[in-house]
Amino acid sequence: MSASGSITDPQQITSPRGTPTDPAQAARHLVALACRVLAQQxxxxxxxxxxxxxxEDGGLYVRCRGPRERGLLFTDPDDVHAVGLDDNDPLADSYQVPNELPIHREVLRARPDVRAVVHVHPPAVIAADLAGLSLRPIVGAYNIPAMRLAHEGIPVYPRGVLINRPELGKDVAAVLGDKPTCVLRAHGIVATGDSVQQAVVRALNLDALARITLYAGQHGKVPPELPADDIAELPDLGSHFNDAQVWLNRVARLDHAGLGL
Structure with missing residues (x-):
């Protein structure tokens, strides 16, 4: 962790019990833990x-499907495999890369600042978008990072298709642009970060904002956006608070439920 408290090494801050010391195993453990957190939430x-x-060599570790597929909540490090940005070599032990691997490849290719990519299907985000409820900065201190995501703008990819070809992955990366997150209409979301922890927490914040948006709009009223003076008053509490501590809380919940690694 840097002196400013930001997460600089994606192998850091994974579990109170620590992680494997081998870098490759630590990376696979971290990705598997992220899948479990997202599923439990x-x-x-x-x-x-x-x-x-x-x-580090320009490829990526990604969650794959294996012969004993049980879903994201039960992801193990063995489900996480290294693949290249370009190659399509078959994986060992009957594992298959995701059909939507182009999301990860094209976002990582377009965004050198991004180290981790999350693609999941949060029902609240999909429902809010389909209902025509834009994710706007309607909350303040309730969830400052969610407010900032909305204040900076959350782009929407307008097609409800599988992103299973490079050209579609390029389209998603283009819509995402330099933003941290993107909504895929009738489909799901993409969240990015300079660490797995940050990408996961951004996905959680997007989901939290969508749920509040749905609750606030359930009687047909459009909630007002937070006043500019309030937005200016809210502090940036830093990545250590916003990402690392939230991540540790979610990992602790996994452990409490007997679902930790």
Whole structure:
């Protein structure tokens, strides 16, 4: 962790019990843990969704499907495999890369600043978008990072298709642009970060904002956006508070439920 408290190493801050010391095993453990966190929080209901982490040699670790597929909540490090940004070599032990691997490849290719990509299907985000409820900065201190995501703008990819071809992955990356997150209409979301932890927490914040948006709009009223003076008053509490501590809380919930690694 840097002196400013930001997460600089994606192998850091994974579990109170620590992680494997081998870098490759630590990366696979981290991606698997991220999948479990997202599933337990309701952003990945079954076998759909995946998380990736850029490797030092220019490839990525990504959650794959294996012969004993049980869904994201039960992801193990063995389900996480290293693949290249370009190659399509078959994986060992009957594992298959995600059909939507182009999301990860094209976002990582377009965004050198991104180290991790999350793609999941949070029902609240999908429902809010389909209902015509834009994710706007309507909350303040309730969830400052969610407010900032909305204040900076959350782009929407307008097609409800599988992103299973490079050209579609390029389209998603173009809509995402330099933003941290993107909504895929009638489909799911993409969340990015400079670590797996940050990408996961951004996905959680997007989901939290969508749920509040749905609750606030359930009687047909459009809630007002937070006043500019209030937005200016809210502090940036830093990545250590916003990402690392929230991540540790979610990992602790996994452990409490007997679902930790």
């Amino acid at each position: 309701g952003l990945a209901e079954d076998v759909l969704g995946h998380v990736s982490l850029r490797t």
